Amino acid sequence: MSIAPAELGPREFNFTDDDFRALARLARAEFGLSLSESKKPLVYSRLARRLRARNIARFQDYMNLLGKSDEAEERLELISALTTNVTSFFREKHHFETLRSQLAPALGKQSRVRIWSAGCSSGQEPFSIAMTLLDVLPDSARTDVRILATDIDPAVVRRARAGQYPREEADSIPPDLRKSWTKPVADPSGAFEMIDQTRKLISFAELNLIEPWPFHGPFDAIFCRNVAIYFDQETQQTLWNRFAEMLRDDGFLFIGHSERVTGPALQALTTAGVTTYRKKPGASSATAT
Ligand SMILES: C[S@@+](CC[C@H](N)C(=O)[O-])C[C@H]1O[C@@H](n2cnc3c(N)ncnc32)[C@H](O)[C@@H]1O
Known part of the structure; x- marks a missing residue:
């Protein structure tokens, strides 16, 4: 994943190292995703959209939401936000x-x-x-x-x-x-x-x-x-x-x-x-x- 300059804007939500680590643990356990510290700005900008969409003020609350059994769809939104679907016909x-x-x-x-x-x-x-x-x-x-x-x-x-x-x-x-x-x-x-x-x-x-x-x-x-x-x-x-x-x-x-x-x-x-x-x-x- 490369980080586009537009994704490094001023912070609308507080996103601590602990928030990032908790998210990285969840992404690994649920989807096998590897999120190194260098991806923190990208993760922030991708997930800020989800916080806005769900009208949530803090990353901690978003993490709590992701842990709920009836939030399977939000966990899929999470993987969509963290990976890319880029593809094309006859690629490679x-x-x-x-x-x-x-x-x-x-x-x-x-x-x-x-x-x-x-x-x-x-x-x-x-x-x-x-x-x-x-x-x-x-x-x-x-x-x-x-x-x-x-x-x-x-x-x-x-x-x-x-x-x-x-x-x-x-x-x-x-x-x-x-x-x-x-x-x-x-x-x-x-x-x-x-x-x-x-x-x-x-x-x-x-x-x-x-x-x-x-x-x-x-x-x-x-x-x-x-x-x-x-x-x-x-x-x-x-x-x-x-x-x-x-x-x-x-x-x-x-x-x-x-x-x-x-x-x-x-x-x-x-x-x-x-x-x-x-x-x-x-x-x-x-x-x-
Ligand atoms: C960059 S696309 C690659 C598409 C195609 N294979 C290609 O090379 O053009 C990556 C795809 O992997 C899917 N993906 C990511 N993690 C996955 C997982 N744990 N299980 C199944 N699919 C996953 C994403 O949803 C995304 O559609």
């Missing part, structure tokens, strides 16, 4: 080239294909996966291909499910894919949406990655990009382990440009390109940390 293109050239040919011979976009934000990542698969495996809408797309933030999952995007985002989609798998929305805005064949490949769901997962895999590929960057090292290593356990032999794990797999999961995963890993055939599941 090399992963989609690997999907197209190395993974899809083998998938074409399988009866069942499972891919997980973990931390899918507003859907551009799973729709990029879907368009790539539809392009390379024209039969995929008729065979057993499923893309699971999950995110902790209900607001982005809703946007992803809607599958509609403003005109400016169309430029990131290769023109042939855009022509085949999207269509203009019936209004003059220039917005576009995914056609049914594209949508049908994807199941969207809300999921906090640091909680138990209600499925078992195995997955042919997992995309978890620009999500673990918010987690502390222990949470990251636990996550890499759990992903390794969820992959089939030779399955792919794609992570974000500034992330690296570290820790025990490296017993089961081998590097296979830029921020790309594959599960070693026959690797026993990594030891959970």
Whole structure:
């Protein structure tokens, strides 16, 4: 997270070091987020909006509110405020080239294909996966291909499910894919949406990655990009382990440009390109940390 100068304005609310530490403890316990002291100004400016929205005068009162059992929605507002949903179609293109050239040919011979976009934000990542698969495996809408797309933030999952995007985002989609798998929305805005064949490949769901997962895999590929960057090292290593356990032999794990797999999961995963890993055939599941 970078700190924009506008976020360092004069303080409307008193935000003590104790307030920050209490918030950091909660963010870690509930969401695995790592908030170092350097993020204090950013955290202040993001959460000041929540205090205003809830008409609360002190950070301490906001913390008390977050602790209440009927404030699950505010805890989700908290994670929305502390993370970013920035995403785009075909972000980090090399992963989609690997999907197209190395993974899809083998998938074409399988009866069942499972891919997980973990931390899918507003859907551009799973729709990029879907368009790539539809392009390379024209039969995929008729065979057993499923893309699971999950995110902790209900607001982005809703946007992803809607599958509609403003005109400016169309430029990131290769023109042939855009022509085949999207269509203009019936209004003059220039917005576009995914056609049914594209949508049908994807199941969207809300999921906090640091909680138990209600499925078992195995997955042919997992995309978890620009999500673990918010987690502390222990949470990251636990996550890499759990992903390794969820992959089939030779399955792919794609992570974000500034992330690296570290820790025990490296017993089961081998590097296979830029921020790309594959599960070693026959690797026993990594030891959970
Ligand atoms: C920067 S976006 C990345 C979107 C996409 N993967 C990409 O690379 O373009 C990060 C997403 O991770 C989600 N996220 C953050 N913490 C999470 C958690 N504990 N469980 C699930 N999703 C989480 C956020 O809600 C956000 O939508």
